[in-house]
Every structure is written in structure tokens, then in C-alpha cells.
Amino acid sequence: MFYFITSREDLLTSAIELAQVKRMHIFDYLKVKSSIVTLQYNWAHYQVEKKLGVTDRVINLFQYFQQLPYHYDDDDQVLIDQLLKQPGFQVNGLVASRDGNQRIIAHLNGPRLYYVDYRDRFGFTDRRDFYDNGCLTYTEFFEDRSRVVTRQYYDGQGRPKIVYHYRGGEGNSPVLCLIQLFDQGNWWNFDDEAGLRAYFMDRLAGADSQAVFISDRSDYTMKEFTLMHEQLPRYQVFHSAFTEDGRPNSKLFAVYDPVKQALVDGQLTGLISATQQEAADARQRFATPASYGIPVTYIPDAVLQKKVPFDRRKPGQLIAVARLTNVKRLDHLINTVILLHKKHPDVNLKIYGYDDEWNNYATSHALKKLVQDKQASGYIHFCGYEHDLTTVYETAQLEVLTSSYEGFAMALLEAQGHGCPAVSYDINYGPAEIIKDQVSGRLLPAGDVHALYTVLDELLSHPATLKDYADHAQAVAAKYSFEHVAGRWQDFITAEASRGVQHLAAYAK
Incomplete structure (x- = not known):
């Protein structure tokens, strides 16, 4: 399967994510399996996937590990009542009070429950529980200066699954210092999100012997690719110019500085640009024969x-x-x-x-x-x-x-x-x-x-x-046209297979 990797899909969908959806239509036409992979938490996953027509075809990092039993069409009022109507509390709307002090406060996002604040007797928020389509998804715990110290994501049984740890930084800003993931019977430790993402992508690749990764967001994959252990074809798409002013020999955007070495080290297999001219410029700038010009969209x-x-x-x-x-x-x-x-x-x-x-x-x-x-x-x-x-x-x-x-x-x-x-x-x-x-x-x-x-x-x-x-x-x-762009993707698959790139031969016709 081909995996198209991005940060997340928003209701205000960017051109990159729209391009992924169109690419998926092309791969369907070519009878090549594909999925979209998102690496950030996304509250709008149900609405945006329905809007883009990719329901059940998006693999999100957090959903992959959490496996929450979402309730898409349910009214959250019963859940809200259960959370607010505690012994000794008086409920008024979305607030539960005790001894005249607000102690539990529910917040909505549209008609759905978004998060619930739990306050101590001094009025400080100690804990904030977040909900996603009727499910408790994660909790943030705060210290006395209102900085988050822990964010704890849950699985479908309410057990901690992913835990983010923070320490105080300059300007009262929390600094991420450790991520823990409980998976396959063990607790795994990562220094940053790149480590967690690399582990997740290794899990995807390890479960699919024909996996091919196409990255559409280099700021979410370049470091991650270097941390991965699984060997598979990995391609970077340039959705914009790779230099700061669009001239091929000018200063690279910082995120692309590692590209040439990643190609040499085998952490990156090739490059895909949206135009023939950029593909030619990238071929020369990054010294690789595996540079392809494939339009990011088509006209029906x-x-x-x-x-x-x-x-x-x-x-x-x-x-x-x-x-x-x-x-x-x-x-x-x-x-x-x-x-x-x-x-x-x-x-x-x-x-x-x-x-x-x-x-x-x-x-x-x-x-x-x-x-x-x-x-x-x-x-x-x-x-x-x-x-x-x-x-x-x-x-x-x-x-x-x-x-x-x-x-x-x-x-x-x-x-x-x-x-x-x-x-x-x-x-x-x-x-x-x-x-x-x-x-x-x-x-x-x-x-x-x-x-x-x-x-x-x-x-x-x-x-x-x-x-x-x-x-x-x-x-x-x-x-x-659709057929022309589909032909360009088939040409890419065939060319890479002829170069002896592992896994691509299975998709070449």
C-alpha cells in the first residue's frame, strides 16, 4: 500500500491535503491501494473525512493507538449530566458548584462536549478532560502556575495509552521533555514527537510488506525518516519551491537541508515535484536521478x-x-x-x-x-x-x-x-x-x-x-486531464521498479 503522509486534514482544507485526496482517486483508478496518514491530533476528523470523501481511509497516529469507540451521532447531554451531577454539587447549566464555588465546568464545541474543567477550592484548574465524539480522549494536569505538566491520552477502556510529560520553561511556558507510549505490552519512551512518529511509521511499515511512503509534509517526516528502523521506499513531495526565493540555486528552506544526505544514506528514496521544471532543478540540486515531475492535481x-x-x-x-x-x-x-x-x-x-x-x-x-x-x-x-x-x-x-x-x-x-x-x-x-x-x-x-x-x-x-x-x-x-496525470503516476511506479527499488515491482504494470 502507498501511504500519503501529512500533518492533519482541516475543514479549511489546504491545497496539500486536497492534492492527497485527488492522488488517492488516481491510485484507485490504477488499482493501487492507498491510505492517508495524519500525525497530529484532529478534532474534526469525522466531519472533514466525510466532506473530502475519505471516510475510513485515513490512519491517524492517535486514533491508531487509542482505538476509541466514537459516538458520531449521539447527543452528549446524558454524558454531561453524568459528569456534573455529583453528590453535594448544585448544577446550573454547564456548571456544577459546591459551597458557592464553581468546581466542574463543561465546555461545548458546537453541540458536542469539548472539555471539562475541574477546579480546586481555591479556584485553580487542576485537571481538564477532553472529549472527542462522546469519548474521553485525553486529560491535561496543571501545576500551581497553570502550566500543563502532563497530557494523558486514553484507550477505549479509559487506560493511559500515550503520556506527554512537561517541565517549566522560560516565560511560564511548558517544555515537552518525555513521551511514553504503551504498545505491544511495553512502555516505550521518546524524547520528542519525532521519535513517537517514527515508531508509529515503523509499525505501519512492519505490518505491510509492500509499504511505500510518500511524504507531503517534510517538517513532519524528514527527521522521522532518519529515526525509522524499517526499510521501505520513501519519497518527498515538493509542494512549493525548495528554496527561499524559488530560484533553484538559492538558499534552501531549512527543512530541506537534510534531503541530499538522506538520499545518500538511503533514508529517502526519491523526490517528486509538481512541475517538470522543478523536477529537473531538484535532480541537479540534490544530485539524484530519482526526481519526478507529477502534477499535484487534475481537471475532471x-x-x-x-x-x-x-x-x-x-x-x-x-x-x-x-x-x-x-x-x-x-x-x-x-x-x-x-x-x-x-x-x-x-x-x-x-x-x-x-x-x-x-x-x-x-x-x-x-x-x-x-x-x-x-x-x-x-x-x-x-x-x-x-x-x-x-x-x-x-x-x-x-x-x-x-x-x-x-x-x-x-x-x-x-x-x-x-x-x-x-x-x-x-x-x-x-x-x-x-x-x-x-x-x-x-x-x-x-x-x-x-x-x-x-x-x-x-x-x-x-x-x-x-x-x-x-x-x-x-x-x-x-x-x-485525469487520465494524463494517472499515466504520470504509473510511469513513476514503472520507472522506480526498473531502478530496482524494493516493493515498487509489485505495483508496476
Whole structure:
């Protein structure tokens, strides 16, 4: 089985996790078994797996060891009553009091019980029990300065299964110092989460003689791979550029520093990039023949065959599909649209993407303040995250991308697949392989704001050119059809099998 490894799946699903789901569909088509592996605790596992259509196909580290009997459709009121209605306590709503002091307090997450605080006679929280779909999942114990000292995860019988130990650090912050796991009749000890994850992945590999790991989150696997004992093929996917500025010979992102040595030591078997250009650059930078360019997504045939009349597209409607983070350089686009609005009063920009948490949402706050200060909120809109952008792509006149670098630029392909022309900086990686310049859109010098204004002004002034680009967009996107991308994955499997990589021969056709 192929295991696609990530941190976790969220309801606001990132492009990486969406790519994993699409890859799973391809492997189903190829009749190759696959599962998604998640390494973080995930409260939304039931909802997000149902939303993504991967129910019972995700292996989570904590669920693997805990084996809790979840109650997905149950009302937690009976459980809440059992916890609050203790002898000598008076219950009022979600609070149980004794001698006038609140001692047990239940907290909800939507309709479900989330956690319960237990306070001592001085009002300090000594213990906090967390619940997951009706099951007690773990407890946090606190010391007198409200720092967590122990987090204890339980199995289905309420017995401790995983125990995190903390000690006080600077600034009253707890520092993880030890993890214990009870498994196979023994208590195993790990200094950090990397050790626990490596043990978990060894358990998966040890139970599957044909296991192949594909890591989609290097910050959760690079160290872990070096700690593993089982021998199996392990590949790293580059979902973004591997250097800090997207140039192949620039400074590597720190998480990729160990890649070259890991390839030499056999802790990593090969690399997978989303574009042919990045695969070629990675092959040279990391000195490995096992570097493959495979698109991270595909356009379904039903989308490619659907014809969207150009008159359905709203004149002047521009869209950007990007999270609100500095690397997307949305300020370039916002300032350009503000200038365009003076000449094209019908221009309208809608930005779809969630706020990036980095530096306390600094980029998000700055972008929104820019729009407010320029009194542009009537025609520049922050629309947040949307799972299905079909209508957005089919009613916009242009998708615009202004990033510093990308790994693939999935939104450009999705726009083209829906017949929406695209304008993008010609950056590494993706735009030049997705857009056919002056056929389905335009490629601009990277970071050239003047060119951005000039081209957008030209296209808004000549809707016939936009219509011509729209008429060609789906034909250009057709090289990313489901069948084509599936063929690339089969080529990868066959090529690796021919290199003599263990386990891959079983999947080669």
C-alpha cells in the first residue's frame, strides 16, 4: 500500500491535503491501494473525512493507538449530566458548584462536549478532560502556575495509552521533555514527537510488506525518516519551491537541508515535484536521478467538456485564489486594481483564501487596512475560504496570480479548466507550464507591477481578447486531464521498479 503522509486534514482544507485526496482517486483508478496518514491530533476528523470523501481511509497516529469507540451521532447531554451531577454539587447549566464555588465546568464545541474543567477550592484548574465524539480522549494536569505538566491520552477502556510529560520553561511556558507510549505490552519512551512518529511509521511499515511512503509534509517526516528502523521506499513531495526565493540555486528552506544526505544514506528514496521544471532543478540540486515531475492535481473530464458562455462572465470581475500571506504579494494586485478603478469603474476584485496565522495575522491585517485606507472596499472584497469555486471560476473574466514563488499554482489550472483566462507573474514554479502565453492568458515578468497594470488595462479594454483566451483555456488545461496525470503516476511506479527499488515491482504494470 502507498501511504500519503501529512500533518492533519482541516475543514479549511489546504491545497496539500486536497492534492492527497485527488492522488488517492488516481491510485484507485490504477488499482493501487492507498491510505492517508495524519500525525497530529484532529478534532474534526469525522466531519472533514466525510466532506473530502475519505471516510475510513485515513490512519491517524492517535486514533491508531487509542482505538476509541466514537459516538458520531449521539447527543452528549446524558454524558454531561453524568459528569456534573455529583453528590453535594448544585448544577446550573454547564456548571456544577459546591459551597458557592464553581468546581466542574463543561465546555461545548458546537453541540458536542469539548472539555471539562475541574477546579480546586481555591479556584485553580487542576485537571481538564477532553472529549472527542462522546469519548474521553485525553486529560491535561496543571501545576500551581497553570502550566500543563502532563497530557494523558486514553484507550477505549479509559487506560493511559500515550503520556506527554512537561517541565517549566522560560516565560511560564511548558517544555515537552518525555513521551511514553504503551504498545505491544511495553512502555516505550521518546524524547520528542519525532521519535513517537517514527515508531508509529515503523509499525505501519512492519505490518505491510509492500509499504511505500510518500511524504507531503517534510517538517513532519524528514527527521522521522532518519529515526525509522524499517526499510521501505520513501519519497518527498515538493509542494512549493525548495528554496527561499524559488530560484533553484538559492538558499534552501531549512527543512530541506537534510534531503541530499538522506538520499545518500538511503533514508529517502526519491523526490517528486509538481512541475517538470522543478523536477529537473531538484535532480541537479540534490544530485539524484530519482526526481519526478507529477502534477499535484487534475481537471475532471466533465469540467473540461463543459462549455461556459463568455457572456456569463461578469465584465471587470477579477479573482485571486490565495491565502492572505506575504509570499502571495496580494498588495501588488490590490494596488494595481485601485489604479485600474480610475479608468475602469466596473473593475471588481474578489480574493478567496483564508487568513495566514503567521505573525499574528500581520499580512491579513495589512492588506485589509490597505483596502480600507484607500476606500476601495466597494470593489475589493476578501471572501474567505470556499471549498467549491466552480461558480467563481465560471463567472470571472480573469484569474490573477502575483506570488513570489509557487510549487504548482493549482488555482491557475482550476481557472483554466473552467475556461477562465489567467494572468500571472512568470515565477518558479507552475505558471509557464499551465498558461500558454497569449493563447489562454498572459505571463508577466516576475514582480513587474507596471507590466501587471499595463496588461490588465489592455485586457479590460479589449474583451474580445479575453473571449479568445477563454475559448482556448480548456484546451490548454487538457494536458492535466485525469487520465494524463494517472499515466504520470504509473510511469513513476514503472520507472522506480526498473531502478530496482524494493516493493515498487509489485505495483508496476
